[in-house]
């Protein structure tokens with residue numbers, strides 16, 4: 639299997655523990671370093687954008703893109719390029735699996751101020767809001783870390799939620815033969831019209 643936008647390598651770790659051969663890709667070298675540290679020797683992590691086909695020389699039974707990573711596609715063109723790349727990387731019959739914020743879920747999750755972390759060495763506050771027209775969520779993190787001495791810092795993250803019909807149509811256009819939506823956390827198969835009240839869905843597309 640291949641995990642796109644693998645972050646700290648959690649999916650690779652879980653699949654390898656279950657006996658799979660697993661490879662992780664991420665655009666961030668810093669996240670790849672974390673993934674390599676957290677995984678035992680033998681796991682491979684490579685730098686690549688999820689929208690572009692990395693030159694891997696092999697195709698996979700399963701391609702995943704987990705924990706809101708699909709929502710990092712802020713433009714619909716990038717989202718569809720990711721779907722085409724997932725399709726290219728799969729063997730015939732293989733599956734592309736990702737979770738996604740619903741539009742309602744993003745609006746509920748990205749709303750207001752939160753004390754995110756408070757430990758001996760770090761304090762982090764978050765402020766989140768969503769652009770009403772494009773459904774792009776911004777999370778501003780304001781932090782201070784003790785090491786080597788109290789230093790303030792600031793980061794900003796953006797994610798975009800898409801209506802389920804955009805996801806399904808984009809996957810079909812990329813060539814996938816079937817697309818199944820699952821509610822989260824129920825794991826129940828759902829129709830497009832049932833996604834409104836859910837915060838998150840799981841999408842399984844078969845090549």
Ligand SMILES: C[S@@+](CC[C@H](N)C(=O)[O-])C[C@H]1O[C@@H](n2cnc3c(N)ncnc32)[C@H](O)[C@@H]1O
Pocket residue numbers: 642643644645646647648649663664665666669686687688689703704705706707710
């Ligand atoms: C919310 S984290 C999810 C990480 C991981 N999938 C997990 O389950 O923990 C999003 C990750 O997507 C990566 N990312 C964002 N845009 C990307 C892109 N265009 N191509 C590859 N990785 C990307 C970030 O570097 C980050 O590691």
